[in-house]
Amino acid sequence: MKNKSLRLIEDVVGNFAKLASIEISDDSIYLEFIDVELGNPKNDHDLSLSMRFAKKPFITIFYDNIWDIDFVSNFDYNNHFLQEDMILEVRKIKFLDFEYLNTFFYNYSKQKDFTKDKEFDIHNIRSDFFCLIEFNDIAIVIGGDEMDFFTPNERIDDDILKELSNQWMMYYLTYHQKRNIIKDPMCEHHPLNR
Secondary structure (H helix, E strand, O other), X not given: OOHHHHHHHHHHHHOOOEEEEEEEEOOEEEEEEEOOOOOXXXXXXXXXXXXXXXXXXXXXXXXXXXXXXXXXXXXXXXXXXXXXXXXXXXXXXXXXXXXXXXXXXXXXXXEEEEEOOOOOOHHHOOOOEEEEEEOOXXXXXXXEOEEEEEOOOXXXXXXXXXXXXXXXXXXXXXXXXXXXXXXXXXXXXXXXXX
């Protein structure tokens, strides 16, 4: 994906989305986000976006309180496997931003790494792609040499992403014409309303 598309994903996930599930499975890591600003809520009941990182994937979780990361307590170290559902509100998401990564080292006192790469070092990321996601009490850095995005129906490329984003924006604009009739929390909390 182009940088422009990655910035668009930052926008559609960063405004209202929630992390709904995480799956670590051998040589890939999946994150699923719900309530993303893609598609038309009237037509697409499930406004979700999945990210997949593969080929030497890693995930590092930054935290202060161990209870904030209880979702990783079921990690199977023998098979390198985890599948957990949760609801975590996304505060901020960034791609390939080393300066933002450096803030995690100061803002959180502890970190936990999950990877099969024996030479992995969060202070010296060598992956082609990585993503930084900050929540209320924790932050996650996830990466790998491959990165893909999916909706429930298809794999997303630059053109599909642009089309889905345009559909959501048309929904948003139509909503504001009818906002006295219906209420949509995603539209009400959109940054354009501020």
